Amino acid sequence: MIDNIGKYISDELRSIRSLKNKSIFDVSESTNINKDTLYKYEKDASGIKIYILDKILNYYDISIFIFFNNIYDRMQKEREK
Numbered sequence: 612m613i614d615n616i617g618k619y620i621s622d623e624l625r626s627i628r629s630l631k632n633k634s635i636f637d638v639s640e641s642t643n644i645n646k647d648t649l650y651k652y653e654k655d656a657s658g659i660k661i662y663i664l665d666k667i668l669n670y671y672d673i674s675i676f677i678f679f680n681n682i683y684d685r686m687q688k689e690r691e692k
Contacts, residue, residue, distance in 0.1 A: 616657070616682075617655050617656045617657025617658070617659075618655070618656075618657075619682045619685060619686060620652075620656035620657075620659060620664070620682065621652060621653050621654060621655055621656040622685070623678060623681055623682050623685070624652060624653050624656060624667065625653045627671050627673060627678075628653070628671075631671055633671075635649050635650060635653075638667065638670060641670050642666050642667060642670050644663060644666065644667070648663075649667075652667075664678075
């Protein structure tokens with residue numbers, strides 16, 4: 612399960628961006644993170660640096676605790692299937 616943590620991070624990043632109704636360009640412009648890098652992390656975040664994740668989460672105004680709690684919940688739901 613933990614082997615797929617990058618997938619869960621990617622899924623959560625995409626989900627948050629969608630819920631916040633932001634385009635990848637909005638996020639890129641506001642965080643100064645290249646849009647291709649953001650796309651990459653939304654596809655597979657296994658190599659994301661914590662400071663970049665923190666920058667993205669700050670933009671979305673979401674604490675890292677809430678972020679990883681959501682991931683944990685998603686992992687538990689999948690485990691129950």
